[in-house]
Amino acid sequence: MSAITVTSLDERIRRSIGADGGASTTQEYFVNMGPQHPSTHGVLRLVLKLDGENVREVIPVLGYIHRGVEKMGEHLSYRQFVHLTDRLDYLSALANNWAVAKAVEKAANIETNERIETIRTIVAELQRIASHQLWWGVFGMDLGAFTPFLYGFRDREKISDILEETIGARLTMNYIQPGGVMFDIHPDFQRKVKEFLTYFRPKLEEYETLLTQNVIVQERMRGVGVLTAEKAVSMGATGPVLRASGVAHDLRRSEPYGVYAKAAFDVPVGRNGDCWDRYWVRIEEIRQSMRIIEQLIDNIPEGKHLVVKPAVRTKVPEGIHYSQVETARGIFGVMLVSDGKDVPYRIHVRTPNFNNLWTVTETAPGWRVADLVTIISSLDIVVPDIDR
Amino acid sequence: MEANELISTVQSLEPAATLRDKVDRPAMSVPKESVPALMRRLRDEPALSFDMLCAHTAIDWHNENRIELVYQLYSTKHRHYLAVFVSLLRDMPVVTSVSDVWRIAEWQEREVYDMFGVLYRSHPDLRRILLDDDWKGFPLRKDYKDEFMLEAPK
Amino acid sequence: MSSWEVKTIAQRAAEAMPESVLAGAGYVLLAVGFAAAFMALMGMALIYAERKVAAHFQCRLGPMRVGPHGIFQTVADTIKLLFKEDIVPSQSDKLLHLFAPYLSMMATLLALLVLPMSPVVQIADMNIGVLYVTAVTGFGVLGVLLAGWSSNNKWSLLGAMRAGAQIISYEVSATMALLVVVMFSGSMQLSKIVESQAEGWWIWRAPVIGLVSFVIFLIASLAEISRTPFDLPEGESELTAGFHTEYSGLRFAMFFLAEFINMFIVAGMAATLFLGGWMPFHIGGFDTFNSVMDLLPPGAWFSLKSGLVVFLIMWFRWTFPRLRVDQLMKLEWKILLPIGFVNLFAAAASVVFGWYFFPIR
Amino acid sequence: MGLITEKLPGIIEPVPGGSVLLSSMDAVINWARSNSLWPLTFGTSCCAIEVMMASGAARHDLARFGAEVTRPSPRQADLLVIAGTIVRKMAPRLKLLYEQMAEPRYVIATGSCAISGGPFIYNNYSTVRGADEIIPVDVYVPGCPPRPEGFFYGILQLQRLIREGESIRRPGERRKPVLAALPAGITLDQIQAELRELLESKAQVKLGASATAGRG
Known part of the structure; x- marks a missing residue:
């Protein structure tokens, strides 16, 4: 079994520099697009490997607005969790609410x-x-x-x-x-x-x-x-x-x-x-x-x-429950893992933008x-x- | 494909696969050794053709000392779903990456590493994705503690 | 037909000089003061106009709170920028960083000197006026390049390089278009060019050719002054703020001001060369009509025409998206330049054979 | 009242940091500053839609206050609107952005996330509880997210603060003093000495060392 190494962003960039073995004659350089950049629509950061104006490689760096919603969900009732989904894809807040509501309704x-x-x-x-x-x-x-x-x-x-x-x-x-x-x-x-x-x-x-x-x-x-x-x-x-x-x-x-x-x-x-x-x-x-x-x-x-x-704290029977809806950006899915209590054991949201x-x-x-x-x-x- | 038909097809591919109950869609538990090979077959088998990995995440069964990986598969051709569960030891969660089967797995696995500390063998670029590179601990584990976190008042 | 006596401030200074050095010096001071004040006031007025025009294109009101209808908005902006901290990045080339905005501003100011705004409001009237304007406006790119280079910021450098490539390319087309008018009027002196349009403006007097070269000149000049759809050097959504990313306060204001005055210069040049400058709307032979037109003073005619072109430029800005770098180059070298050449030959033929309205025999 | 201070035009006011502002001049400058707040294009989450976008759009029109000139570069911006949650990974970048801005710079924290962490306070390992833990904030606009009208009220409050010279800024922070030309033979130190005397006689308190150290 080979050793598994966990790398860092710096190493990733370093690896990218030597990717073509210095074969290219023009000088390539890296620029940071974001976290504060007018066209990244928020705080997305893209590390770009450029050759002049040409993009050679894009390394997205995420997490500048990672708010730990899934962790919080483990401490909130299902009804309370709905309001957190508003703040994920705030432009399709209703569809996101719907996904949670659907999952709970189906389960309970x-x-x-x-x-x-x-x-x-x-x-x-x-x-x-x-x-x-x-x-x-x-x-x-x-x-x-x-x-x-x-x-x-x-x-x-x-x-x-x-x-x-x-x-x-x-x-x-x-x-x-x-x-x-x-x-x-x-x-x-x-x-x-x-x-x-x-x-x-x-x-x-x-x-x-x-x-x-x-x-x-x-x-x-x-x-x-x-x-x-x-x-x-x-x-x-x-x-x-x-x-x-x-x-x-x-x-x-x-x-x-x-x-x-x-x-x-x-x-x-x-x-x-x-x-x-x-x-x-x-x-x-x-x-x-x-x-x-x-x-x-x-x-x-x-x-x-x-x-x-x-006001009712809905109890959801034990098990794993899925539901998904089509938001304006794609499929928003919710996976509820319930142990029979009125708060989820684990809640996972599958957001369309992550994949897109x-x-x-x-x-x-x-x-x-x-x-x-x-x-x-x-x-x-x-x-x-x-x-x- | 009907749910039971789907399950029997998967079982014909991997005899060790068992039905995972209490899931509201077709779900199988498979041993971790079979992960990359079985996944590739699930994708390539014409009757199944699970060409999309909708989501990949994990559940931390803290009391049972295991972490359960969830692969949610979808076939755009046959329009059916399958959830594949893989149990790992909580102390040494190691599994082989499926990033060469579905491209998106590369990043979804990074997220699972980031949140649960699951290590992926032969992953092209395993590093944290949402948190800083020097973050200590894996926040979505049930026993994660952090001097920054506040408990909600009862 | 009434004739206009052109007397520039430089001429007045030269006339006054032998008699009284003081009076001559007074005229020189007047010229300098006029140029500086004009630049500041015109810049503020144009920025205000731009914001209002944009607002009304976009179904909103624009500045409303500072003075009636927000007319003092740009005054407030200017004062604020004057007293804003001037940051020089520690890793930058400090000398060039400080110097670059002045260079940009200087090019603009120099071009302003020869613009004939009325028979009496023109600072200098060189016999190579057109050539001079082309030369000094091209000079402005140096300021942009230095700013981008000295900031030690990759986005700035990208912006500056884009600006360099763009301005130098489009200068060719702009000059081609100018040459057409030079050929028709037989002079490079701006006042002569204006006078040559006493019987009609070149945009319609030289059929089709005038219009084509006007359009080419407008497009090429828009690119030269980096206005949308050619605002690549400072394309906000791509390069944050382009070459002036690292500039703050007064120095940023200089770039800002230079940009807007450049717009006025382009409008003024377009008006002078193609729309008769301060010359009222005349049609050769229709003396009664012409004398009615003369009722409006030449300064007003110039303001109207250049104002119209300025409005046109703003209209473009708030309608069009931005081109891409390669598309920009394609437009210049594969479309504008060939058309410009053909147009130039057509103009040459039409000058030789007198194929235009009211030719001077 | 000393001789020197009477010779100067306007009223002399001491400001935190020990520099001297001439208030007749100051009024004009503050008027200009308050009416020309160029915001930085910066928004982290939901509030950005309401505060940065909807308020600049046709219905509400931020331009009426002269604040529609959003600058993408922090060097040219006056106003940092913290629109949205700040998380621990973003915090150092926010501080950097603030430091890159040129003085005078103002900060408005909009929405509960930027004020206190909002809904993301408890059981959360990532969200910073309020942007003022990182950078000084001048005006807070509550809401989740605030309506554009609410944001405008915040802008008006900031304008009022600037006009009154009441910038909530701690002494010793980088701030450029605005100085008119001094009459011949009078130095800044003399004015300061006199002012300190004046203040001490009035307030009966000793000014700390920071009053002299902070002179720009």
């Missing part, structure tokens, strides 16, 4: 009703739109166009308003809980959502005019950062990143939860897996989400919004620094979701 045999599931589906889809709007804006900013950012946020505020009215928070929602949703929907909810849909449809066309159809944008996205389907699967990528590579894997379709089975929608799939496909898939997903909401918004059945009293991020080590080498920014942005990463 809590039956929800149609109303609860419909409300959950609608708010989760609304937030998916909001998340993609934000991504679109930031993507524009990373390419150097500042205006999309403000346009994206202008429309995102409309969704924030709708959600705030019902939920009471703009970002960290903590709304979907085991056994229902925190509050019933606001009386204006349906009207406002419909207003938003009619408002947003022409705005989406505006997005296309401003960014999608721009020659420079197309030039910078097409063919850049190609991720083949095989690699995407092997690297565990999910969500739009996987679908852009041509694998039509969408949990909403393959194992429908909520009331997705009732709604008709398409799963947009890309062809080449380049930045352009990832861009297109997300824009198309906004359209599909609007379709889903349109079908559901008038058909919210009557019923209670909560079947379990919120690593595809950058495969796609970025060979491209330029500017392309690296495009590629990272097209992955739509949220750093606390990577680090947990």
Whole structure:
């Protein structure tokens, strides 16, 4: 049995220097991108091996926002843990809540009703739109166009308003809980959502005019950062990143939860897996989400919004329970290991961004620094979701 | 593939594999010696073709003095799941890496090392991933203590 | 048609000098003071304008709190930057680090000297005006390169190298476009060029050729002054702040100011060469129409035209994303330059055969 | 009142650190500083969306306060907005960022994580309990995350603090004194000596050694 050595970042970099045995004639150098860098979307750090402007190697360094959520989960009740999932991928807070709620409901045999599931589906889809709007804006900013950012946020505020009215928070929602949703929907909810849909449809066309159809944008996205389907699967990528590579894997379709089975929608799939496909898939997903909401918004059945009293500390039977949902970024999974108490023995969250991020080590080498920014942005990463 | 059919197929590949109960999806316990070979076969067998490692993590069974690794596999072709459990001794948790079977395992295994101290044989780049390189201890172990941590008041 | 008497401040100084040294010196001081004050005020005004224009493009208000509609916003910014700590990184090349912003600023100031803003507001009128402007604006890249090099920061260096490659490449195209106008007007002297447009601006008087060279000049100059879509040297999302990453306080303000004044110079040059400078909108032969146009003073015409071009440049900035380095080079060497050459030959032919409106026989 | 201090324009105020500010000049400078707070583009987690992004966006528009010029380089920024959790791995980097900023620099801690660790206090091995354990903070904005309006209130409070010259900064910290030209024949030491006399006669306390040592 050979000895197992644990290395450090310094050694990793040192190894990378000698990787080609000094064969290259030009001088290669290392730069740190992050932890504070405008286009790493938070505190991600990438150690880049550059040759002039060309990226030779990307070494992501994580953990600058590692908050130890899983450890904390071992001391909190299931109901309490829900609010921590808000803070992982804060742009899909509702979907994250839903994953925990689903796991607990399945384990503790809590039956929800149609109303609860419909409300959950609608708010989760609304937030998916909001998340993609934000991504679109930031993507524009990373390419150097500042205006999309403000346009994206202008429309995102409309969704924030709708959600705030019902939920009471703009970002960290903590709304979907085991056994229902925190509050019933606001009386204006349906009207406002419909207003938003009619408002947003022409705005989406505006997005296309401003960014999608721009020659420079197309030039910078097409063919850049190609991720083949095989690699995407092997690297565990999910969500739009996987679908852009041509694998039509969408949990909403393959194992429908909520009331997705009732709604008709398409799963947009890309062809080449380049930045352009990832861009297109997300824009198309906004359209599909609007379709889903349109079908559901008038058909919210009557019923209670909560079947379990919120104060109850739910006991989960012994065993291992999984659940996963499709967030705006991919599959968010929760594994509850219960020993029969009202706090989990161990809780593991499988976050989509952790896997998606690593595809950058495969796609970025060979491209330029500017392309690296495009590629990272097209992955739509949220750093606390990577680090947990 | 149906759950029991899946399990019998896996058992035909690895006779030592046993059913892991109290899991709400098809789950097998396998001995640690069979890890890389069995995993490769799980991926390559056309009837199974588990081409995606959804998540890889560990559970620290502190009282039983063992650490249990969990490999959650998914097949994008057949759309079925399988959870593979591997028990390791808590004092010397060593297992062979599967990073050459699924690329993502390289980083997921680094995370398990970081949090549980599980050592992976023939891992290309085993080092801490979320914490600092000079961090002492493995935080997700049940007996992890740290002068920084605060107990919640009862 | 009324004729304009061009009298630059330099000429006045030269005239006054033999009689009274004091008066001559007074004019020189006036020129220096004017240039410096103009630069500071124009810079502040442009920064304010940019922020307001950007805000209104983006459905928001922009600075509102400092003075009515925030008009004193840039004053506050300037004062703040003046009194901000000036950091010189310990590992940097200190002399060059201190020197670089001045170099950038100087290039800008020198170019400002020859810009004809009205028949009387022009500091110097050289017979090689166009050549001079090309020369001194190219000089600005030295400041950028030194800043990037001396900061001892890899991002700065990357930015500086990008700037070097970009500015030197695009200078070729810009000069090609300028040559077209020089050929048409038969002079390099900026006041002569303006006067040559008394019967019409070159952008329409030389059909197609004028417009093409105007567009080429605008694109190439945008690249030269590193404005979006060519803001690679300081591309925020890529290189943090590019070549001026390590600069703070006053020295950073100098780069900032130089950038905005450069924008004004490009606008001014574009106005002077293609849009008639301070010359009112004239159509040869239509004397009544022309005299109506003359009611607006030449200074106002110049402000309007350069303001329009400045607005156009800002519009670009808040609409377009950034190009990539290789795409930038491709655009210059494979697209702009060939078009520029063809345009130049077409211009030569059209000058020889008089294929333009109101040719001087 | 001594002779020297009467000759100087404006009112002389001693500030912590022992340097001298001329307050007529000071008012203008503080006005400028308070109205031109350029934030550093820095956000670690959830709060960044609300505080750095949504507040700069069209609905709320941080630009109204002249603070939309987000600088990616800490050298050019005046305001460090700690938007989000700071963990132990990030703490040294945060300190470095703060040190890289040029004086005068201000810090706003937004959200419960940056104030106290927020929800991540107990049973947590990684999260720092409040950014003020690492760097001095001027204004705290509570919320999880705070609304953009809340952040604006924080900015307004910071502006007020700057205008009143009440920067919550410990004596001895790096700070550049702002000095107008002194009348001929008067040195800074003389002014300081006189001021100290003045203060001591008023407050009946001995000023510590830090008052003289901190002169820039």
